Each structure stands twice: as structure tokens, then as C-alpha cells.
Amino acid sequence: MTTEMTTVRIRRFNTVDRLFHLFLMLTFLVQSATGFSRLFFTTSWGKSLGQAFGGYETSVNIHKSVGVLMIVGFLIHTVYLMSRVNWKNLPKSIFGPDSLVPNLDDARNFIQGIRWFFGLGSKPTFDRWTYWEKFDYWAVYWGLPLLAVTGLMLMYPLAAARLLPGWTLNIALLLHGAEAILAASYIFIVHFFIGHLRPTSFPMNEAMFAGSVPLEEAMEEKPAWVERLEREGKLDLVNSKPPRRWFRVIYYVFGYTAVISGIYILINGIINGRTVGFH
Amino acid sequence: MNFKMLTGRFIICMNMAFITVLLSHAVSARAQEEVASTLRHYKDQEVITGYYEQYEVMARRQRPRIASPPGLKRTFPYSQTAARVRIRTRLADSHLGIKFYDVLRCEYCHAEQTKDIHSVRAIITCRQCHGGEPIASIGHAYSLLNPIRRHAYVCAKCHEGANPSFATYVVHQPEAGSLTAKREFPILYYTYWFMLVLLVGTLAFFLPHTFLVGFREIVSRLKEKKTDEQNAIEHKPADEITHIDTEDVEDDQRDIESKAEDDITPVDTEDEERDDDRDDNRKD
Numbered sequence: 001m002t003t004e005m006t007t008v009r010i011r012r013f014n015t016v017d018r019l020f021h022l023f024l025m026l027t028f029l030v031q032s033a034t035g036f037s038r039l040f041f042t043t044s045w046g047k048s049l050g051q052a053f054g055g056y057e058t059s060v061n062i063h064k065s066v067g068v069l070m071i072v073g074f075l076i077h078t079v080y081l082m083s084r085v086n087w088k089n090l091p092k093s094i095f096g097p098d099s100l101v102p103n104l105d106d107a108r109n110f111i112q113g114i115r116w117f118f119g120l121g122s123k124p125t126f127d128r129w130t131y132w133e134k135f136d137y138w139a140v141y142w143g144l145p146l147l148a149v150t151g152l153m154l155m156y157p158l159a160a161a162r163l164l165p166g167w168t169l170n171i172a173l174l175l176h177g178a179e180a181i182l183a184a185s186y187i188f189i190v191h192f193f194i195g196h197l198r199p200t201s202f203p204m205n206e207a208m209f210a211g212s213v214p215l216e217e218a219m220e221e222k223p224a225w226v227e228r229l230e231r232e233g234k235l236d237l238v239n240s241k242p243p244r245r246w247f248r249v250i251y252y253v254f255g256y257t258a259v260i261s262g263i264y265i266l267i268n269g270i271i272n273g274r275t276v277g278f279h
Numbered sequence: 280m281n282f283k284m285l286t287g288r289f290i291i292c293m294n295m296a297f298i299t300v301l302l303s304h305a306v307s308a309r310a311q312e313e314v315a316s317t318l319r320h321y322k323d324q325e326v327i328t329g330y331y332e333q334y335e336v337m338a339r340r341q342r343p344r345i346a347s348p349p350g351l352k353r354t355f356p357y358s359q360t361a362a363r364v365r366i367r368t369r370l371a372d373s374h375l376g377i378k379f380y381d382v383l384r385c386e387y388c389h390a391e392q393t394k395d396i397h398s399v400r401a402i403i404t405c406r407q408c409h410g411g412e413p414i415a416s417i418g419h420a421y422s423l424l425n426p427i428r429r430h431a432y433v434c435a436k437c438h439e440g441a442n443p444s445f446a447t448y449v450v451h452q453p454e455a456g457s458l459t460a461k462r463e464f465p466i467l468y469y470t471y472w473f474m475l476v477l478l479v480g481t482l483a484f485f486l487p488h489t490f491l492v493g494f495r496e497i498v499s500r501l502k503e504k505k506t507d508e509q510n511a512i513e514h515k516p517a518d519e520i521t522h523i524d525t526e527d528v529e530d531d532q533r534d535i536e537s538k539a540e541d542d543i544t545p546v547d548t549e550d551e552e553r554d555d556d557r558d559d560n561r562k563d
Contacts, residue, residue: 042399117491123499132488158438161445169448171470173396174455178474182481190485198493199500 008215010229011240012128012207020077021208024140027070029261032184034063036265039177043272064155071148097127097228100138106131127224136191143183150176184269188262196259209251210243371421372413392451401437408433408450 013021033049037059040046053059086093095103108124110131115121150172153160157169195205200221207213219226229235243251374380385405386393397403408424415422423432426446434441453459455471 113492117495123495132485132492157448158440158442158445161442161448164444166445166447167449167464167466170452170464170467174467174470175474178471178478182474182478185478186481186485189482190489193489193493198489199496 009212009240009242010215010218010226010235011212011238012218013211015211016080018208018211020073020080023073024070025258027066027073028183028187029258030066031063031070032180032265033261034059034066035180036184036269038063039180039276040269040272043275045268045272049268064151067148067151067155070144071152074144074148097129097225100129100134102131102134102138106134125224126222127228128222130222132194136194139183139186143179146179147176147183150179181269184262185266188266192259192262196255204252204255206243206248206251209255210248212238212240212242369418369420370416371419373416373419374414391453395451397450407436 034053037046037049037053038056041050041056047056050056050059053062093099094101097105105127109126110124112121112124113131116123153164153169153172154176157166160169160172195201195208196203200217215226226235229238377383389405392398392405397408410423415424417424417426419425423429426443430441430443430446434446438445449464449467452467453463455467456475457468460468460471
């Protein structure tokens with residue numbers, strides 16, 4: 001690890017991207033803790049989790065406020081996303097390799113990936129984003145509006161009933177809970193495994209916090225990306241400094257706190273899952 | 280005459296006073312509204328125990344408001360006993376004729392109806408919405424929960440400003456995935472199964488997927504180690520490898536690693552050198 005820190009690094013996420021991720025991390029964890037404490041209110045675990053946020057009513061209030069914060073964050077992110085699109089060069093910008101929009105290469109890489117899993121071919125040569133990273137992004141991007149709309153409906157049921165029939169609140173509650181469970185289980189299992197546990201990332205994939213990756217790591221994981229940067233002569237442009245030691249300590253502690261809280265919520269949710277029905 | 284005028288004035292004054300009192304009450308009616316704009320734990324504010332034997336009036340003996348249409352009595356024999364049991368949607372007392380009703384509790388028969396959010400979280404008792412004995416059928420003209428007035432008489436007690444649309448929220452929602460839900464609330468049923476299939480589908484795909492990614496990475500790392508050891512035995516420095524296939528990732532990486540070990544020079548120069556190397560190789 002120490003030699004990697006001194007060699008060439010490629011910038012992968014800029015400061016704004018990282019701040020968005022940090023914001024999402026914090027809000028997502030608070031929302032899952034307060035939301036699960038409400039969902040599991042009838043169990044002793046749910047009650048004690050609610051106590052950590054100041055009791056049932058307070059934790060619901062926190063859930064609502066942070067939810068509004070998330071909606072604002074989502075809107076700002078969408079504006080930012082629009083600013084990142086190169087409007088003069090539209091189709092190339094959207095379906096290009098630096099874009100997160102799925103393209104034909106992803107389909108090809110996916111099929112190659114399946115072959116690779118079973119030893120029938122070599123590892124797919126990924127460009128900047130692997131197809132599962134793109135899935136990660138879009139899963140959150142469609143999940144957030146769904147949670148936002150149903151959440152706002154449940155927050156202002158009387159206003160919602162003026163626009164829609166009242167029984168849609170039943171559906172909204174079900175959708176909100178089910179989507180939250182889906183998001184939490186995906187993040188706490190799949191995303192955490194990809195980011196921390198798999199051999200290339202273990203003990204932690206630092207790209208999202210440091211902002212840059214060592215060239216060796218990039219060449220191993222994303223050879224097409226490095227090749228493209230080389231071909232376009234952009235490799236020098238993306239050289240960036242290694243993260244400071246204190247900064248690394250901070251994000252290791254922070255990242256592992258997030259992982260532990262996520263897994264804590266997940267395990268207790270599974271244990272108490274039987275007691276919660278969708279009535 | 281004088282006396283009559285006095286009496287008349289007195290009566291007018293009294294009337295005025297009475298109207299003033301009435302008006303003042305109308306003005307302050309806002310102050311008498313129940314303070315319940317959010318979902319609250321009702322037990323905090325009410326003195327009822329939740330056990331209806333302790334405070335409720337027992338069911339009255341009352342005939343059902345059911346009669347066969349005149350003239351049809353002989354054509355279609357009508358049994359009042361059967362009607363009492365089977366048709367309970369428009370009765371003044373929906374529990375009329377139930378044996379041992381006096382000693383039963385609501386959840387003895389309506390167990391499913393005690394599992395919803397209103398009962399479990401807000402701890403609202405049956406009587407707070409359905410009213411005291413005799414509990415009228417929801418279809419009965421005077422029932423509190425008749426759809427024509429439930430939003431104002433029941434929902435608005437807590438949800439200030441509830442309208443008829445709001446009152447269509449299904450309080451006793453059937454269990455979302457059940458066949459009862461399919462029959463009574465199909466949209467809920469299909470939403471539930473859609474979300475469940477989505478959840479199970481996503482996890483069923485991505486759990487093995489992530490596991491296989493991890494597994495494959497371990498395998499390729501072990502292979503790399505093996506080839507590295509072989510190279511070490513052959514004493515073949517990585518720099519002397521003249522032929523580098525640009526698509527062979529492992530070779531590329533070994534090349535870089537060996538270079539990095541040789542000299543840890545400033546970033547830019549090393550990068551240029553490496554680029555030159557690669558270009559030369561390609562020309563070859």
C-alpha cells in the first residue's frame with residue numbers, strides 16, 4: 001500500500017462528486033436508522049433505536065426533516081448533472097465512456113463478465129465505470145424520487161388527499177417501506193461488499209474519499225479507461241496528489257463507522273423482520 | 280300598558296342576550312375543537328381504559344331494520360333470524376343477536392382489524408371511531424362511519440381538515456400480499472408483489488454477482504502470484520520483456536511495478552518515460 005501512495009495517481013472523482021457522496025452517506029444512514037426505528041416500533045430493538053434519536057415522535061420528525069434535505073440535495077444534484085452534460089456534443093456526451101448512462105459496451109462487458117465468472121473468458125476490460133457501478137448510481141437515482149414523492153404524500157396526507165384519492169396513501173406507505181428495504185439491503189450488502197470486502201478493495205476502496213486511484217489499481221480494474229486517457233493524451237491532466245495521512249485516518253474511521261451501522265441495522269432488521277407485517 | 284311594554288322590552292332584551300350568548304359561543308367554537316392535528320397517542324389524553332366492559336353500555340335488545348318488501352312476503356319466504364345473521368351492513372346494531380356478545384371483546388372476532396397502524400401505533404381503540412353501543416353498521420344511515428360523514432365525524436377528530444377523499448384511506452388494510460387483498464384492494468396486492476419481485480430479483484441477481492466478482496478476483500490474484508514466482512525463478516527482469524501486448528493487463532502491470540521498484544522518481548517524468556516505452560513497443 002505504501003508504494004502505491006507514492007506512484008502515479010489518476011483522479012476519479014472531483015470534490016463535488018465526493019461531497020455529494022458524503023451527503024448521501026450521512027442522510028441515507030440517518031434515514032435508514034430513523035425509518036427502521038419507526039418500521040420496527042413494535043419490537044424492543046425498534047424502540048431502543050428510536051430512543052437513540054429522541055423517541056418515536058422525535059425520530060419521525062428527524063426522518064421528515066432529513067427527507068426534505070435529501071430532496072433538496074437530489075434537486076441540486078440534478079442541476080449539477082445537467083451542468084456536466086456537454087450540450088454541444090450531446091449524444092457523444094451522454095453515451096460516451098465518461099458518462100454514467102448505460103451503453104452498448106456495458107452489455108458487452110456484462111456478457112464477458114458472466115463468461116469470466118465461470119472461467120470461460122478473460123476479465124472484461126472496463127472503461128471508467130463498470131456496469132455495476134452504473135447500476136449503483138441509477139438505483140439511487142430512481143429510488144430517491146420514489147421515496148421523495150411517497151414520503152411527501154405521507155408527510156402531508158391531507159394535501160395529498162386533495163390531489164389524489166385517499167387510498168393512494170395506503171399504496172404510498174407500502175411503496176415507501178418496500179423501496180426503503182430494497183435500498184437499504186442493496187447498499188448494506190452489495191455496495192458495501194464491492195466497496196470493502198472484495199479482494200481488490202479490501203480493506204476499503206478509497207477512490208470515493210481520496211478522489212484518486214493509484215495507476216496500478218486503475219490499470220488492473222479499468223484498463224480501457226487508462227488506455228483511453230493515454231491515447232487522448234489526458235493522463236498527465238488527471239495526475240493528482242495522494243491523500244494526506246490524517247485524511248486517510250479520518251475516512252477510514254468514518255467509512256467503517258458507516259459500514260458497522262449499516263450492517264447493524266441490516267442484521268437487526270432481518271432478525272425482527274418476521275414481526276413486521278405490511279398491514 | 281306600561282307593564283305590558285316593560286314585559287315586551289324585557290323579553291326582547293332576554294332574546295338579544297340569548298342570541299349574543301349563542302353568537303359568542305359560535306365565535307369561540309374554534310377553541311372547543313379537539314387539539315389533535317397530528318397523530319397522537321390517544322391514551323395520553325383520554326381517560327378510557329380500552330376495556331369496554333368497564334365503561335361501555337351493553338348492547339341493547341333491538342329489532343333489525345329489515346323487512347321484506349310488501350307483497351313479496353308470501354312469494355319469497357323471509358326469515359328474520361337468517362337476515363339478522365347474514366345481512367349486517369345496514370343495521371342500527373350490527374352485533375344484534377350474537378350469542379354471548381356481552382362477554383366478548385372486539386378482537387375476539389375482529390383480530391385482523393387490530394393489526395393496522397391506527398391500532399398498533401396510535402393505540403386508538405375500536406370505540407373511538409366506531410362509537411359506543413349499539414355499534415351501527417357502516418351502511419346504516421345514522422352511522423358515524425357512514426361514508427357520507429365519516430371524514431367529518433371520525434377522521435377529523437385527529438386529522439384536522441379531513442375531506443371525503445382523505446377518508447377513503449383504508450384503515451383496516453388487508454395484509455398486502457394476501458388473497459384477501461387481491462379481492463378487496465387489488466392495487467395494493469399488485470404493488471406488494473411488484474416490489475417483492477423487484478427486491479428478491481435484485482438481490483437474487485446481485486448477491487451471486489458480487490460474490491462471483493470477489494471469487495474471480497481471488498483466483499486471478501493467486502494465478503498472478505504463481506506466474507510472478509515463476510518469473511523470479513527464471514531471473515528474468517521485467518524490463519527486458521520486449522514484447523508487450525497492449526491488451527495484456529497483467530504484463531502491463533508487472534512492467535509498471537518493476538519500474539516503480541527501480542526508481543521512485545517524480546510522477547510526471549516517469550509517466551512520460553513509460554509512455555515512450557509503450558509507444559516503442561507498439562512500433563515494434
